Amino acid sequence: MSVSMSLVQGGAAGGAPQGASAILAAAAPYYQPPAVPQDVQPDRPIGYGAFGVVWAVTDPRDGRRVALKKLPNVFQSLVSSKRVFRELKMLCFFKHENVLSALDILQPPHLDFFQEIYVITELLQSDLHKIIVSPQHLSADHIKVFLYQILRGLKYLHSARILHRDIKPGNLLVNSNCVLKICDFGLARVEEPDQAKHMTQEVVTQYYRAPEILMGARHYSSAVDVWSVGCIFGELLGRRILFQAQNPVQQLELITELLGTPTMEDMRHACEGARTHMLRRAPKPPSFSVLYTLSSHATHEAVHLLCQMLVFDPDKRISVTDALAHPYLDEGRLRYHSCMCKCCFTTSAGMRQYTADFEPSAGQPFDDLWERKLTSVQQVKEEMHKFIAEQLQTGRVPLCINPQSAAFKSFASSTVAHPSELPALASSMGMTAK
Known part of the structure; x- marks a missing residue:
């Protein structure tokens, strides 16, 4: 294949x-x-x-x-x-x-x-943000392959006890063969096992910020990265930001419009002020049916996986490992390992030799x-x-560094980069059996 x-x-x-x-x-x-x-x-x-x-x-x-x-x-x-x-x-x-x-x-x-x-x-030539905002066609196959690679890379990070804490389309680089790599670890840290220790809330770009962080949780887990991936999954399906608000309070409002008002148990990680604010508002029912209107790619399988990622309570949110086992990603896994990965190879006889471990974990945790x-x-x-x-x-x-370079002065003083070119996206993905 x-x-x-x-x-x-x-x-x-x-x-x-x-x-x-x-x-x-x-x-x-x-x-x-x-x-x-x-x-x-x-x-x-x-x-x-x-x-x-x-x-x-x-x-x-x-x-x-x-x-x-x-x-x-x-x-x-x-x-x-x-x-x-x-x-x-x-x-x-x-x-x-x-x-x-x-x-x-x-x-x-x-x-x-x-x-x-x-x-x-x-x-790598592009990133997922540039691809999403481009007018070019994004097929169901592209979405599955991209989502599979995001979760595959995130499983590796989480197995090393690393929280990325800034998963967003701009931090997902893509090359000309659709291979995706998670980048920018400026906000990453090792997971804190002691729940009594406070963790900073100044993380994750607002549109992809998990509700527990929005509600002032002093401690959080790898589930914050899974929420971000869910937001990106919805963005891939609809070609627009799923929860695009002006401020964190409005961000939480948009989330509850989709998920409904959370229960007291769902908010047990939130600070007292956030819980009080939420309970003062009129209760809202969930409206998951709107996810089917994102695009024709929002099938029952896609929406089922998306709903398991976008869960208010982080303890009930699906893990990366369980998400990778979801049937929606079967095709993405097959396509990735058929010709894109480096862990599998094709023999001189044309037979594909597959690795024994499609989604490897880190050999050891990252030491901090x-x-x-x-x-x-x-x-x-x-x-x-x-x-x-x-x-x-x-x-x-x-x-x-070569200080005699023609571009050296610009490089030495650069603080904000110029936008790079928009990628050219293929209109289809072909697949042939072997």
């Missing part, structure tokens, strides 16, 4: 730029870059995340187009420096097809001048015990500098 899926026209240009045209440079003093063609794509900004700016650049060592994320002003406070260190460690920890990971880290300057971090990751040992900005700075140096001991020629 094979699948033909294409979202983006054109591929990345090969070859490394000559002279001072590239932001990246090889740090080895006698390194000679390979011969390059003349039609090289220029370095340019492509986006920005919770705490960094991302540019599309060319790796001078092999001419490969990659993404360069700049994390500026890292050491302004203990909280911010530990957060950046956590994100950096996560990017180096991840080993999963549907989760973005670090390919390289740029060689840092001497510790006294160490202020910024530069991380290289794979470059090191954070408790760091009590000053200087400590974090020294440990991060040491960590990057250890990552660079791979035998590859290290990279550094």
Whole structure:
């Protein structure tokens, strides 16, 4: 079985730029870059995340187009420096097809001048937000494959005890073959098992924020990511934001219009003020039938899975593992592993050899015990500098920033990136049995 899926026209240009045209440079003093063609794509900004700016650049060592994320002003406070260190460690920890990971880290300057971090990751041509808002056709097959990959990557993160806390279409990168990767871990953290410990509510873009956070819960779980995926699922079906409100109070109103007024038990994680506010309002019945009007793709199976994700009580919300077992995703799983994944392969005889584990978990949980040992900005700075140096001991020629680059001034001062091009979405997906 094979699948033909294409979202983006054109591929990345090969070859490394000559002279001072590239932001990246090889740090080895006698390194000679390979011969390059003349039609090289220029370095340019492509986006920005919770705490960094991302540019599309060319790796001078092999001419490969990659993404360069700049994390500026890292050491302004203990909280911010530990957060950046956590994100950096996560990017180096991840080993999963549907989760973005670090390919390289740029060689840092001497510790006294160490202020910024530069991380290289794979470059993907688009993201799910650009695809959703485009006028191009989005088939039921696309939706199933995208949703399958989101949940597959999220299962890996949750098995490592990591909460992403900012799952939204713009943080789901997509390449020309429809392979999807979860990115931007600036707000991610390890799940807190102690429910007595408070967790910040300043997380998750409002449209995708779970009701327990909207209602002031001081502690929450991986269920907040599942709610966000449910919102994205509805957005894929309807090609519009499911709960688009002006403020958090109105956001909660839109949620209750669909789910109905929650019971006292459903609100047990909420703060007292939020519960009181909710009980003062006239009770509303659920109106799940409106989900069928999202589009012709909102079948009984789709709506059934969506309703299990959009549950007010986080303890009753479906888990990522159970969501992956839902029959709605059977076709998405089959299509993904038929020709898109790297965990399965086709033999010389044309037979597809499938992996024994379609949705692997992390080999071990992500360790955050090191954070408790760091009590000053200087400590974090020294440990991060040491960590990057250890990552660079791979035998590859290290990279550094090229201040002679034509784009260097723009890159050095960039805080908000320019919008990138809209992707070209294929009108159909083909499937043939083998």
